[in-house]
Amino acid sequence: MSDKINLTLNVWRQKSPKSAGKFEAYDVKNVDVNSSFLEMIDVLNEDLTKKGQDPIEFDHDCREGICGTCGAMVNGRPHGPLKNTTLCQLHMREFKNNETITIEPFRSTSLPIVKDLVVDRSAFDNIIKSGGFISAKTGSGQDANAILIPKPDADDAFNSAQCIGCSACVAACPNASAMLFVAAKVNHLAKLPQGQAERKSRVKSMVLAMDKSGFGNCSNAYECEAACPKGISVANIAAMNKDFMKAGIFS
Amino acid sequence: MLPIKQYFASSIGKKQIAALTGLMLSAFVVIHLLENFLLFKGPDVFNAWVNTLQSTKPFLYVIEFGLLGIFLLHLFTTFKIVVENKRARKKGYREEVATKILVKIMPISGTALLIFIIFHLIDFRFTNHHGAASIVMGEDLGLYGLVYNYFQNIFRVIGYCIGLAALGCHLSHAIQSVFQTFGIFSEKYNHLIKKTSVGLATGLMLGFSAIAILIYLGFAPTA
Numbered sequence: 453m454s455d456k457i458n459l460t461l462n463v464w465r466q467k468s469p470k471s472a473g474k475f476e477a478y479d480v481k482n483v484d485v486n487s488s489f490l491e492m493i494d495v496l497n498e499d500l501t502k503k504g505q506d507p508i509e510f511d512h513d514c515r516e517g518i519c520g521t522c523g524a525m526v527n528g529r530p531h532g533p534l535k536n537t538t539l540c541q542l543h544m545r546e547f548k549n550n551e552t553i554t555i556e557p558f559r560s561t562s563l564p565i566v567k568d569l570v571v572d573r574s575a576f577d578n579i580i581k582s583g584g585f586i587s588a589k590t591g592s593g594q595d596a597n598a599i600l601i602p603k604p605d606a607d608d609a610f611n612s613a614q615c616i617g618c619s620a621c622v623a624a625c626p627n628a629s630a631m632l633f634v635a636a637k638v639n640h641l642a643k644l645p646q647g648q649a650e651r652k653s654r655v656k657s658m659v660l661a662m663d664k665s666g667f668g669n670c671s672n673a674y675e676c677e678a679a680c681p682k683g684i685s686v687a688n689i690a691a692m693n694k695d696f697m698k699a700g701i702f703s
Numbered sequence: 704m705l706p707i708k709q710y711f712a713s714s715i716g717k718k719q720i721a722a723l724t725g726l727m728l729s730a731f732v733v734i735h736l737l738e739n740f741l742l743f744k745g746p747d748v749f750n751a752w753v754n755t756l757q758s759t760k761p762f763l764y765v766i767e768f769g770l771l772g773i774f775l776l777h778l779f780t781t782f783k784i785v786v787e788n789k790r791a792r793k794k795g796y797r798e799e800v801a802t803k804i805l806v807k808i809m810p811i812s813g814t815a816l817l818i819f820i821i822f823h824l825i826d827f828r829f830t831n832h833h834g835a836a837s838i839v840m841g842e843d844l845g846l847y848g849l850v851y852n853y854f855q856n857i858f859r860v861i862g863y864c865i866g867l868a869a870l871g872c873h874l875s876h877a878i879q880s881v882f883q884t885f886g887i888f889s890e891k892y893n894h895l896i897k898k899t900s901v902g903l904a905t906g907l908m909l910g911f912s913a914i915a916i917l918i919y920l921g922f923a924p925t926a
């Protein structure tokens with residue numbers, strides 16, 4: 453069974469990083485409720501292309517919720533209304549017939565708009581480059597049981613490691629702060645034995661890199677946690693605050 | 704280690720200054736409420752306490768300037784934080800993310816608090832504690848009399864309560880926020896931290912306001 457719904461979309465259209473941009477309204481008819489949000493835009497884009505208009509530019513890659521490439525504000529929520537769900541995994545059955553949907557790009561000064569709904573996440577890459585890794589000799593991997601990791605630590609590290617870097621946290625934050633992203637990356641490695649050697653230098657350089665990119669400060673509003681498609685907890689931010697203090701003052 | 708200047712210029716460092724200074728100010732506010740409760744013990748007890756404080760001069764000035772310094776530090780850091788936050792998203796959304804209202808209005812409740820504190824200091828710290836304004840039923844009751852007479856005016860009582868409402872809003876979020884800022888987070892105790900924060904803020908707001916209202920209603924002894 454496949455139901456169809458009609459929708460009105462208010463989509464942010466912006467030709468280039470510097471141009472002003474504005475909302476355009478589109479009526480889309482007969483949307484299959486079982487299609488994903490991105491597929492819904494795909495169909496609209498085909499239409500637009502046939503009419504000789506510019507298709508709506510949006511980012512996507514895996515379309516299975518694991519790469520962190522997709523994302524837009526849907527009715528004032530990053531990735532739309534469904535909790536713990538990326539935009540590509542959001543389906544049209546979450547919307548009502550004749551609903552009006554507002555679609556905007558993630559907005560922040562540090563992750564500027566490239567076109568329409570596409571933002572440039574280079575600032576995230578720079579933060580990772582500043583220390584979001586472990587320095588290890590390459591070669592064949594050692595035996596997995598050579599380093600024992602307590603189960604709770606492994607779980608904690610894994611929960612943090614689930615961050616896909618989609619920047620919904622920045623988009624949701626009233627201050628456009630990147631604390632949840634950076635904290636997830638810092639904490640992922642801080643929980644594991646392999647991350648200890650560079651633990652202090654890592655948290656310092658990643659926080660400073662974050663500041664340099666011009667993200668806002670954390671007001672502990674926790675909108676990031678609510679918006680995160682991977683359910684990353686603000687416990688990560690507390691842990692990073694403590695680690696930064698230990699590394700910055702007490703060592 | 705990071706150079707001290709660099710540490711406190713960082714986003715987390717700035718937050719920690721705001722949190723630490725805010726916490727110290729909160730501690731002062733709690734002590735201040737306890738002092739004010741002495742008003743109900745009558746003019747003699749209250750003025751005796753005032754005289755005890757005055758007798759510690761010049762040590763009292765050290766405390767006062769210390770508080771002023773902490774207050775200004777809080778002001779400058781939070782101002783810087785707010786400016787940077789605004790800069791981090793120049794153009795807002797058409798459909799705003801539904802942020803918790805008390806967090807969103809921190810700069811507004813803070814500014815209201817600043818205005819309140821300026822008037823409060825003019826009214827009580829920098830007004831002569833003896834003389835015409837202190838006279839209750841023909842007797843000069845010192846600072847007690849000044850406070851007593853001040854709250855006989857309903858508009859001043861209302862203005863005072865509005866100032867305290869700003870304090871309540873500010874601290875409801877602020878006190879729990881301090882824990883997170885210093886990395887104290889526990890699934891088990893977070894709800895307690897939150898309740899303490901809201902409870903303490905509400906308690907302070909109601910406590911101060913009640914004193915003003917009770918004085919207006921004539922519950923404060925005049926001898």
Ligand code: HEM
Nearest residue numbers: 671721722725726728729781810813814817877880881884
């Ligand atoms: C009795 C006076 C005050 C007390 C007790 C107080 C207390 C606090 C505390 C405990 C915090 C929490 C810091 C954190 O997030 O960890 C805070 C934050 C804040 N305060 Fe105050 N404050 C006072 C006055 C003011 C004034 C006068 C202003 C502004 C004019 C102000 C502006 C702010 C702002 C904007 C924040 C939020 C900073 C952020 O978003 O991280 N405060 N305050």
Ligand code: FES
Nearest residue numbers: 515519520522540
């Ligand atoms: S496209 Fe990969 S997470 Fe959505």
